Amino acid sequence: MTARVGVVTFPGSLDDGDAARAVRIAGAEPVRLWHGDPELYGVEAVVLPGGFSYGDYLRCGAIARFAPVMETIVDAAGGGLPVLGICNGFQILCEAHLLPGALTRNQHLHFRNRDQMLRIESAGTAWTNAFQAGQQVLIPVKNGEGCYVADRATLDELEGEGRVVARYVGGNPNGSMRDIAAITNPAGNVVGIMPHPEHAVEALTGPSLDGLGFFTSVLKHLVGTPA
Amino acid sequence: MTTHPDPAVRETPGALPGVPAEPRAATVVPQAGPVDGGRHAEPAPADEWAHGVDTVPRAGGTPEELQPYAELGLRDDEYDRIRHILGRRPTQAELAMYSIMWSEHCSYKSSKVHLRQFGEKAPPSDRLLAGIGENAGVVQVSDELAVTFKVESHNHPSFVEPYQGAATGVGGIVRDILAMGARPVAVMDPLRFGAADHPDTARVLTGVVAGVAGYGNCLGLPNIGGELVFDPCYQGNPLLNALCLGVLPVDRLQNKAAAGPGNVVVLMGAKTGRDGIGGVSVLASATFDDSSEQRRPSVQVGDPFTEKLLIEACLELYDGQLVVGIQDLGGAGLTCALTETAAAAGTGMRVSLERVPLREPSMDPHEILASESQERMLLVVAPDKLDAVLKTAEKWGVLATAIGEVTAPAPDGQPGRLVITWRDHVVVDVPPGSLVDDGPVYARPMREPADLILLQADRAETLPRPVDPEALRATVLRMISSPNLCDKTWVTEQYDRYVLGNTVLAQPEDSGVIRIDERTGLGVALSVDGNGRYARLDPYHGTKLALAEAYRNVAVTGAKPIAVTNCLNFGSPEDPGVMWQFAEAVRGLADGCAELGIPVTGGNVSFYNQTGAAAIHPTPVVGVLGVLDNVEDRVPMGFVPRSGGDHDQLFLLGETHTELSGSEWAWVTHEHLGGVPPQVDLARERVLADLIAEAARVGHLTSAHDLSDGGLAQSLVESCLRRGVAARIAVPERFAGGSMPFVFLFSESAGRVLVSVPRGHEKAFTALCAERGVSWDLIGVTDPAGDALEVHGQFQIGLDELRTAWSSTLPQLFGGPEATQAVQAPAAVTTPSAAAVKEPVVPATEAAAVTPTDAEPIVAAGPAPTAEVEQAPPAEPAGPDAGDTERPAAPDKR
Structure with a gap:
């Protein structure tokens, strides 16, 4: 039985089709979810894709957080539903307080798109168990507001609990504190990542196939987790 | 549909059309819904239009009322014509409508008589579903799918307010594509600015780039290519051209x-x-x-x-x-x-x-x-x-x-x-x-500019050329660091090239390639090119050269070129010299398309790119679209690293003549513009394109890169640096001696392509060339184990040195304080080694921030240039040294 993975479309979502493609290539069935519909249609995991939900107005992710579908997702995440927020999805997860900290304007003030090396710091999450800790992967990064910030206590806590999931290596593209590219919640089922693994799933269009691991991870996780 | 709930008549006067009235304070009045009540009690400022709403009956009754048609850009005879059409004077609203619809921008009144040639000379095409006159041309590419594409200008607004001018330029062309029934799937941005080191260029360029990025990224459209050209002639008139590509099922037109x-x-x-x-x-x-x-x-x-x-x-x-x-x-x-x-x-x-x-x-x-x-x-x-x-x-x-x-x-x-x-x-x-x-149609007076004959007589072929290896080496470094030839990453990394997941090739490749059918791999290749200097020296052939370059750029990906769009940027049509340039350019493009057998499907004219008496170079920008039956077969521009250190053989296709007039070299090293541009032979371009398509299809090619600005030297450097693969070159016998090696490296002869051919394919490949009548030279090999570009008997330049020279220029010019910060900050750069790396992370180069215009500009920069900056190096996570006011790390600078 193929796993069903939901991909939410908010007004202004852009990489939703790409996330759905990545889910499909990983071997699961993508299920498109609509921001205004609180129903999750029995999906076993959810991806919040990249883009500019609600035009990034007010603050990135600040409005999307109040979408009807997010209320359901926040509840379900508390119950262990794997949730991956990519870029704008990461911002939404922070705004929804599923993850600590915030994503702010890139330090150099420019949108930046490049192929970025990451080091996987934690392979213990629902979305990274297909990797080895310490493994380096090449994933496109593209954002204008990807600078991860949090107070020192929070950063220390993230580090101490092994909740920094990935770090930028070979250059920090946006000024994120401690080079943080991805973090997780204490349970490891909710992951926010600034770079775009869904753009590294095909040799034809991506810089590598390294992004696929995030999507196969959740399938592994689901097999190991009795529904 | 003609009734509405609120027939309130507003008796307040308006303002001059085209001139925004005094801003009224109460603009925050919320509207109840789609139908606005719209009662306004506040008085409007009185002016010469203080007569209330100008209705049709009122216009009929006040035939003598003076109207500001001249201020709106209408001529006396045009105004008379409106009165004749209506049988009365126009109302205020009608006058506004006629003035904008009959403006040059909307009516093409000066260009119409010339543009007709695109239809008249167009080769027959059974692919064309919609052509000139529609919002955008639509070309069928398979039984089910069609694509639509068009390039437009937004030049003047982009000078006045660069960010919004550029942003709305993108937005406008996207809606044209949308209106044809297509989903917009990619954008491109041919940009031209004044001198790179002019203070105002930093204002305009940074704003324009941010505007293109801000709008296109937020729409979710990958930016797959464009141009970035600097020339003092664009100082007061930068060119923002924007192209959009859309895809539609044939029956959704x-x-x-x-x-x-x-x-x-x-x-x-x-x-x-x-x-x-x-x-x-x-x-x-x-x-x-x-x-x-x-x-x-x-x-x-x-x-x-x-x-x-x-x-x-x-x-x-x-x-x-x-x-x-x-x-x-x-x-x-x-x-x-x-x-x-x-x-x-x-x-x-x-x-x-x-x-x-x-x-x-x-x-x-x-x-x-x-x-x-x-x-x-x-x-x-x-x-x-x-x-x-x-x-x-x-x-x-x-x-x-x-x-x-x-x-x-x-x-x-x-x-x-x-x-x-x-x-x-x-x-x-x-x-x-x-x-x-x-609307009015004018056959404006035309006259060849008086200075042209003198300009053409002042040939760049007579300029002093570098003759010894040391000077040649310095010229290579100087050229690749010049603003027009340098690395454009500073601009293009502000654009999302990944969104939608169908970008197969994007800048700096010769063409953008987009997959349009995931099931079959069907895709299209697109390139936009123009060369204002060539067009200034000879608008007819200069335009053909732009067409040839775009056509060749599409062909080198292995795609078959099928359609053309254009954006014609010129000075004032009221100047007979400019009008002559325009007419020649249009004639060149129409003739060229006929010779290549591909139709013009649409385009845009931008006149009045002129400050005072100084017009820009005539700048026809030509976009060519090609089809790839399977995007897996696309040929990239860069040399390919091979496992086992295998060499590919490097062939230069086409003929190299001593053609330096209008070249980048003449401009960069002598600030010279004169002579006649390179010869263009479109029949040969066509044969060359067919040859490459065939060679790509049978797997003879691992890379192919067009030669244009900067000649062979530029192509070699770009092909090496794309994936960090070294190469060894031998100058052919007939280019030995004197300044001939220089000519070999820097001539801008058209119709040439640099290809790499894997071992075992060279015989079949050269036989194919002979069969098609394409001349070729075996000029060298890739050197996957090496780390330099070597031109045998001339010079050797390390790839690191090349990359530093090539990629420092724009960050130094426009990088702001980051660039200087980066100079002081040493740190590590990891270069990914995975074979799948399409675009290796290049070591950033600001560390070598020395002026790249000297003969030996970079070598003093020291080892392994890097630019990673970290205020609080996080080598040991949870390090306590960050202090209480931990701040975001400074991003690396490139």
Whole structure:
């Protein structure tokens, strides 16, 4: 039985089709979810894709957080539903307080798109168990507001609990504190990542196939987790 | 459709059309809904138009009233013609409409007589589903799919307000593509600015790039290529051209005809405001002078989020077959959309202007008609589909408002009339075709510029050339670090090239390649090219050269070129010299397309790119689209690293002559522009393209890179640096001695391509060349184990040194304080080693921030240039040394 993975479309979502493609290539069935519909249609995991939900107005992710579908997702995440927020999805997860900290304007003030090396710091999450800790992967990064910030206590806590999931290596593209590219919640089922693994799933269009691991991870996780 | 709940008549005066009235303070009045009550008690400022709303009956009764037609850019005879058409003086609203529709920008009145050649000389094509005159040309590429593409200018607004000018330039061309029934899937941005080191260039360039990025990224459209050219001639007139590509199922093609009397006219998208009144139409139709700084308010303001919703809403309407006709609102706003849709169908229309949702309730009829507020589409909808349309709009959160209905043509077969009411008063009653099709057409006087003959006599082939290896080496480094030839990453990494997941090739490749069918791998390749210097020296051949370059850039990916778009950027058409340049350019493009057997499917003309008496170089920008049956077969531009250290053989295809006039070398090293541009032979270009397509198909090629600005040297450097693969080159015998090695490396002869051929394929490949009659030279090999570009017997330059020289220039010019910061900050750079790396992370190079214009510019920079900056190096996580005020790390700078 193929796993069903939901991909939410908010007004202004852009990489939703790409996330759905990545889910499909990983071997699961993508299920498109609509921001205004609180129903999750029995999906076993959810991806919040990249883009500019609600035009990034007010603050990135600040409005999307109040979408009807997010209320359901926040509840379900508390119950262990794997949730991956990519870029704008990461911002939404922070705004929804599923993850600590915030994503702010890139330090150099420019949108930046490049192929970025990451080091996987934690392979213990629902979305990274297909990797080895310490493994380096090449994933496109593209954002204008990807600078991860949090107070020192929070950063220390993230580090101490092994909740920094990935770090930028070979250059920090946006000024994120401690080079943080991805973090997780204490349970490891909710992951926010600034770079775009869904753009590294095909040799034809991506810089590598390294992004696929995030999507196969959740399938592994689901097999190991009795529904 | 012609009644509305609030017939209040506003007796307050308006303002001069085209001149925004005194801003009224109370612009925050919320609107109750799509139909605005619109009562306004506050008095408006009195001026010469203090007569209340100028209705048609009133115009009939006051024939002698003076009208500011001259200020609106209409000539005496044009004004007389309007009076003749209407049989009375125009109302204020009508005058505004005629003035913008008959402006150069909308009517093509100076260019029309020349542009006809594109149709007359076009080769027959059974692929063309829609051509010139539509919002964009549509070309069929498979049984089920068609693509549409077009390039447009937004030059003047981008000088006045670079960010919004560029952003709305992108937004405008995207709506053109959308209006054809297509999903926009990619954009490109040919950009031209003044001298790279001029202080104002930093203002314009950074704003324009941010605007292109801000709008395109937020729409979710990958930016797959473009141009970045610097030349002092563009100092006061930068060129922002924007191209959009769209894909549609063949049966989803839309048209703009407002057919079917009784059908409802719906305005969908953003509310209408005062922005852009007289914006593109008037701005683009008058030469800049010192007052242009004050025209800022007439530049439109973009909201890409609304456009994104508009795109999704429109596509859903198309798929539900809910619209009869559709037209985007761009230059000339509602005026253009209403008149063009009605004229296309021969119908009339009744429109209740007070139904238009307004940002500013105090707007007058002529302002509503002239507003160029962005993100709006006009739909023609059957009455029984109206509910479904409004529901779809609501789903996507965009405003949709029925503002009128289509009316029947006259019983005698004459086209219908466009009747526009404002609170039950008729303010416009015109034959729509008179605005669209019956505008003035001028055969402007033309004369070859008097200086041309002297210019052409001053040939760059007589300039002193480097003759010894040391000078040649220095020239290579100087050339690749010059603003026009250097690495453009500083610009292009501000653009999202990944979104939608179908980008197979993007800048800096020769063409952008987009997969349009995931099932079959069908894709298209697109390139845009222009060379103002060539066109200045010879507009006819210069335009053919631009066409040849774009065509070749498409061909080197293995694609088959099938269609052409163009953006013709010129000075004032009232200058006979400029008009001659324009006519020659159009003739060159039309002839060239006929020779290549591919049609022009659409385009755009931008005149008045002129400050005072100084016009820009004539700058025809040509876009060529090609088809790849399977994008897996695309050929990249860069040398390919091979496992086991295998060499590929490097062949130079085509003939190299001593052609230096108009070249990048002449400009960079001698600030020289003169002589005649390189010869162009389109029959040979065609043979070359066929050869490459065939060689790509059978797997003879691992890379192919076009030769153009900067000649072979530039192509070699770019091919090496793309994936960090070294190469060893031998200068062919006939280029030995004296300055001939220089000619070999820097001549800009057209019709040449650098290809790499894997071992075992060379015999078959050269046999194919011989069979097709393409001349070739075996010039060297790739050197995967090496780390330098070596030209045997001449020089050797390390790839690191090349990369430093190539990629330092733009960050130094435009990087701001980051660049200097980076110089002081050593850190590690990891270069990914995975074979899958398409675009290796290049070591950033600001560390070598020395002026790259000296003969030996870079070598002193020290080892392994890096630019990683970390204020708090996080080598040990949770390090306590960051202090209480931990701050974000400084991003690395490139």
